[in-house]
Amino acid sequence: MHTLAIVDPCCARGYTPDALHAGGLGGTEATVLRVATALATDMTILHYQCGRLVTEQTDAGVMHPFENAFTPGLVATIVVINAWKVACKLRKVQPDARIILWLHIHPGRHNRPMAQALAATGVEVICVSASHAASLRRFLADGPPLAIDHIHNPIAPGLMPDGTAHDPDRLLFASSPHKGLAQVFARFRAARAAIPSLTLAVADPGYLVWETGPVPEGVTFLGPLPHADLIAQMRRALCLFYPQTTFAETFGLVMAEAQAVGLPVLAHDTLGANAEVVTDTGQLLDAGDDARILARLRAWRDVRPVVRGNPAFALTAVCDRWRKLLAAPARAEISLEKVA
Known part of the structure; x- marks a missing residue:
């Protein structure tokens, strides 16, 4: 069975599916939980979350403290949320892993060096929309070529009109x-x-x-x-x-x-x-x-x-895209001499 590690260095505290139902989560965390819960039916999911103090078993996978992500030889595939520097740092302790940067934000101007760093460490990039991916390609156009693709965020299952009367005011x-x-x-x-x-x-x-x-x-x-x-x-x-x-x-x-x-x-x-x-x-x-x-x-x-x-935004369609991505060969070559 495939094992996938999802590393979130940006969250203020650990989060679980219970928080998804209770409210107060941002769209990134909600997306991570929905996708992970769906994928957990046919693969092992491990989460490494900033601000988490204890390990916890959930329907979305096993939640670990962030620091544990730097255990050598962790898993074959690692997805890092937003933090490109962490993705590159992980390469040093996970030299054989496939590392994917799952980008939910527009990087600021001070992040232009990310193209060189990601190319050197063989990190792929998944954006959350076609326009997001196109914007990132323009932003990094002066750097080396990168493997950049997109997979939409999923909406919650079962959403449809139900005939509720609306208030025109x-x-x-x-x-x-x-x-x-x-x-x-x-x-x-x-x-x-x-x-x-x-x-x-x-x-x-x-x-x-x-x-x-x-x-x-x-x-x-x-x-x-x-x-x-x-x-x-x-x-x-x-x-x-x-x-x-x-x-x-x-x-x-x-x-x-x-x-x-x-x-x-x-x-x-x-x-x-x-x-x-x-x-x-x-x-x-x-x-x-x-x-x-x-x-x-x-x-x-x-x-x-x-x-x-x-x-295309349905959870089943989005997770089909993730399964195809994870089953396909990595699309970024690692220049290990630049990582050492």
């Missing part, structure tokens, strides 16, 4: 506040000046404190919600209200899940993976244009568009 923002909430507040304030009955519910997962400026009238904070409760909020809303131009989603799990339950997404048309995740039913626009946002809200209050989930 209720908008929903369901992301961490650093993802443009200050700008969303400004757009909501302008829309509410024209339609005073509008309200905005903010479901903040609570993992990051962020300054967003004054809170407009009509805003309520829901706090961290269990996943089922968040989905219930989506079913009640007119739309997922995400008109911001400052944070580029590498995938946008909340948008994908909103589409799956029939919730339209009002978002910027040329930002990150928005156009890849949100179906083309007039949901994307210039998020800096208050007049267009107001016109779209008015139209949707009369007739809300019919939207559907993308089958």
Whole structure:
């Protein structure tokens, strides 16, 4: 049986499937747990998590403290979440392993040396959308060639419209506040000046404190919600209200899940993976244009568009992609003389 190690150096504390159901997890951790739980039916999964103090058996695999990942001869395949320097460091103690960097973020400008380091250590890269992979290739274009591919993040199983009546006055923002909430507040304030009955519910997962400026009238904070409760909020809303131009989603799990339950997404048309995740039913626009946002809200209050989930984001489809990747030969050659 294949054994896969998933190394997460970036989490603040250990997490398990129980946290997935309770709410408060970011999209990266939720994705790791969903994929690992599905893959654990036909392979052994080991997790190495920063902030974890004890070993714990779960449906998603066995959770270990992060430091244990540096035990020599660990496993044949290691997937590292986001931290390219850790992936390269692991090569020194795992010279024979296949190492994959599972990237969920856009690296900052100071990370341009990652291309040389990843090429030298034979680390492959998996991004979470085609647009994310294309962006990374452009970012690293001046460096040596890398094995870069993408596998979408999966939405939770079983999501579909259920006939719940929506409130035409209720908008929903369901992301961490650093993802443009200050700008969303400004757009909501302008829309509410024209339609005073509008309200905005903010479901903040609570993992990051962020300054967003004054809170407009009509805003309520829901706090961290269990996943089922968040989905219930989506079913009640007119739309997922995400008109911001400052944070580029590498995938946008909340948008994908909103589409799956029939919730339209009002978002910027040329930002990150928005156009890849949100179906083309007039949901994307210039998020800096208050007049267009107001016109779209008015139209949707009369007739809300019919939207559907993308089958490519289903957990079964995503895990099929992972199984094929893990069964295929490694696509990056290791220059071991550069690792020593």
